[in-house]
Amino acid sequence: MRRPxxxxxxxxxxxxxxxxxxxxxxxGLAEAFAGQSSGLCGAAIPxxxxxxxxxxxxxxPFTVEVHDQSLPLDPAWEDVVEVSFRPLSATSVLVEWAxxxxxxxxxxxxxxxxxxxxTGMDAAREQDTRSDDEPELDRYLLQFWPASPRPDQVLKQTxxxxxYWHDYARQQPPPLTPAERAVAEHQARLAQQQxxxxxxxxxxxxxxxxxxxxxxxxxxxxxxxxxxxxxxxLLHAIDAAGPTTQRSVGLLAARRACERAGxxxxxxxxxxxxxxxxxxxxxxxxxxxxxxxxxxxxDPRVPNRTVGRAIPPERPHHHPPVPPRGQExxxxxxxxxxxxxxxxxxxxxxxxxxxxxPDDSPASYAMAVAFGAPDPSLRMxxxxxxxxxxxxxxxxxxxxAALDAVYAGVxxxxxxxxxxxxxxxxxxxxxx
Numbered sequence: 001m002r003r004p005x006x007x008x009x010x011x012x013x014x015x016x017x018x019x020x021x022x023x024x025x026x027x028g029l030a031e032a033f034a035g036q037s038s039g040l041c042g043a044a045i046p047x048x049x050x051x052x053x054x055x056x057x058x059x060x061p062f063t064v065e066v067h068d069q070s071l072p073l074d075p076a077w078e079d080v081v082e083v084s085f086r087p088l089s090a091t092s093v094l095v096e097w098a099x100x101x102x103x104x105x106x107x108x109x110x111x112x113x114x115x116x117x118x119t120g121m122d123a124a125r126e127q128d129t130r131s132d133d134e135p136e137l138d139r140y141l142l143q144f145w146p147a148s149p150r151p152d153q154v155l156k157q158t159x160x161x162x163x164y165w166h167d168y169a170r171q172q173p174p175p176l177t178p179a180e181r182a183v184a185e186h187q188a189r190l191a192q193q194q195x196x197x198x199x200x201x202x203x204x205x206x207x208x209x210x211x212x213x214x215x216x217x218x219x220x221x222x223x224x225x226x227x228x229x230x231x232x233x234l235l236h237a238i239d240a241a242g243p244t245t246q247r248s249v250g251l252l253a254a255r256r257a258c259e260r261a262g263x264x265x266x267x268x269x270x271x272x273x274x275x276x277x278x279x280x281x282x283x284x285x286x287x288x289x290x291x292x293x294x295x296x297x298x299d300p301r302v303p304n305r306t307v308g309r310a311i312p313p314e315r316p317h318h319h320p321p322v323p324p325r326g327q328e329x330x331x332x333x334x335x336x337x338x339x340x341x342x343x344x345x346x347x348x349x350x351x352x353x354x355x356x357x358p359d360d361s362p363a364s365y366a367m368a369v370a371f372g373a374p375d376p377s378l379r380m381x382x383x384x385x386x387x388x389x390x391x392x393x394x395x396x397x398x399x400x401a402a403l404d405a406v407y408a409g410v411x412x413x414x415x416x417x418x419x420x421x422x423x424x425x426x427x428x429x430x431x432x
Contacts, residue, residue: 005064005094005103005142011053012097014125016062018049018105018142019095020087026050026095035174038081038152039165041116044175047088049114054121054138054161058130061139064094064105070113070145077117077141078158084149085114094142105144113147116140121161199320206318209233220397222404229312230410231421237428238402246402249427250393251276253405256420257412261386262303268295272390282394289391296387306379307414385412 009016019026024047032042032050042050053060073080092107120138124130127137154166176184205212209232217224217239228235238249255264255273263269272282285291296302389412392404406424410417 001068002066002106003063004066004105005062007062008059009062009094009103010059010096010100011055012057014053014056015097016051016053017095017097018051018085018092020047020089020092020107022089022091024048024088030172031175033169034172036083036152036169036172037166038083038154039167039169040079040081040118040162041083041114041152042169043083043085043114043152046086049083049085051116051140051142052165053140054118054124054159055130056125056128058134059132060124060130061136062094062142063140064103064142065144066105066107067143067145070147071115071143073115073155074117077119077156079118079121079162080115080155081152082113082115082155083152084147085112085144086110086149087112107144110146111149112144113150115143115155117143118159118162121159125161195321202321203318207232208235211236214239216399220400220403222392222395222400223407224400224403227403227407227410230310230417234406234421234424234428235403237425238406239399241428243398245428246398247279249402249424250395250398250405252423252427253402253409253420254389254393256423257386257389257405257409260409260412261382262305263383263386266299266301268299269390276390276393282390286391286394292387292391296383302383305382307382307385307412309378309380310410310414310417380411380414382412382414385414 017026026048027042027045027050029042029050032044032048033039034044036042036044040052042052087107087109090109092105094103094105096102118138118140120136124138130137157163157166175181201212208217208228211233213236217235224235238246241249251273254276258264258269258273264273268283268285272286275282281287285295385408389405389408392408393401395401395404406420409420413420
């Protein structure tokens, strides 16, 4: 005979568990006792036992014994039940509520008969809570021995507490068959996948201003997300306007950006705007990006203008849809954490990361994150903000050309960007 547990264990909500599935959360109360006639030791879910105590919260004397064969019943115990149990792995543990402590049972992966004995359940239930300096009220013995599976039994009933839980168990429907469970799990997975798809679609719809984007908007390159922060509805309007209007939008944005930055009086900027309006390739120095910026920096006629950051308007917060009950995403516990079953699983916190890395660990990187709107006091060179609008407007894809040119115009206008967007809206409305 082995005695892997012999002392006091802490119970909460009148529960303690045996768990052997390293990937499982353990059963809920109803499913643990499904189809049983006894209500103190729930064994309806393979690999787990739900053990009920009279005391709601506090420490109780608790012994676990592993025997080679069955034992005669000790008449000193007031309430006794038996169930059949087979561990799902070589790791079986007695687990306190919320995983506060565990004890290894070292059970083999074979069929066992389990006898759960209790004394003092009514007195413990009446007191409800026991502090460490108070005398014990109830105590428990859990015995295992190899035996073929057979139905659960109530061998002795004395307390009203045991009678209550036996009645509860007998009201539960029988457990699902393996085939029924497989179908139910498949349906649950499908429901969770559908709920996840709906959650992602709801978030995407919120990102795009309440309307899902077209495939063109999903796949267009450039800085579409930057412009989306300022006016997502305008993106849909530009997308729906068609290539001709998109070219007009790109030309308008490039022209207005250059005007706002004071560049239209420069001959090489004027030539580029003329080529853009005629649908021709941009002339030099626009054919060489490096040279383009050098020319901008070297031309003494470029005005020294700065502009503040364009700050997107605040948007309502996203409220993801609440999935139907039972379709919440399932989280797998850490394999290194003690298994937790029952309602306690929801309260377990993941282990904290190590305080430091070993010397041979991969290098780590730091990132600073600023919260809130951009600092309006920061100023940027307006000509440098405007020049990309010309280049962007000449892009081969008219949709990307329009979106990128408008975004470049937004940052060129800075705080006054709504005036530009109002003009862009006018172009979209005038070209159905």
